[in-house]
Amino acid sequence: MDEFPGRTGFLRTTGTNIGECKENRVLSLGESLRIVEAYSTGSAREFLTEAAMAATKITPSHNGPLRVEGDFEIVDPGGKPFGLAGRTKISLCRCGHSANKPFCDGTHKVVGFTDEVHARDLPPPAPPVPKP
Ligand code: FES
Numbered sequence: 135m136d137e138f139p140g141r142t143g144f145l146r147t148t149g150t151n152i153g154e155c156k157e158n159r160v161l162s163l164g165e166s167l168r169i170v171e172a173y174s175t176g177s178a179r180e181f182l183t184e185a186a187m188a189a190t191k192i193t194p195s196h197n198g199p200l201r202v203e204g205d206f207e208i209v210d211p212g213g214k215p216f217g218l219a220g221r222t223k224i225s226l227c228r229c230g231h232s233a234n235k236p237f238c239d240g241t242h243k244v245v246g247f248t249d250e251v252h253a254r255d256l257p258p259p260a261p262p263v264p265k266p
Contacts, residue, residue: 194251199225199238208236 189205202208203223208216218224225238229247232239 196250197248198242200228
């Protein structure tokens with residue numbers, strides 16, 4: 135077992151400027167060591183951003199929704215958060231037929247939505263267009 139019980143919130147309690155990091159969990163020994171190393175090399179901000187990203191998992195289902203779990207927030211285009219009533223897992227519609235978008239309501243089964251999902255590498259992003 136490589137965890138430190140009782141170290142929940144370590145990232146918050148260090149008193150450092152990690153405002154965008156919403157971590158609040160027990161850290162593994164490896165994560166703790168990487169934090170110490172990151173601080174000693176000056177790359178802590180990149181590590182913490184990476185750690186925050188890893189706290190959210192999105193899984194596209196075969197023939198179904200996007201399953202989102204972990205530390206996340208869903209907001210409308212104006213930035214107003216949806217009230218999720220404490221849910222830490224939710225399914226987002228990707229078939230386009232839910233009557234409760236952006237959430238899945240199971241209609242994908244009724245309409246026979248099909249899309250097999252297999253992880254792959256994306257091409258590099260297009261370079262930014264220079265502004266005139
Ligand atoms: S994916 Fe379930 S209703 Fe669209």
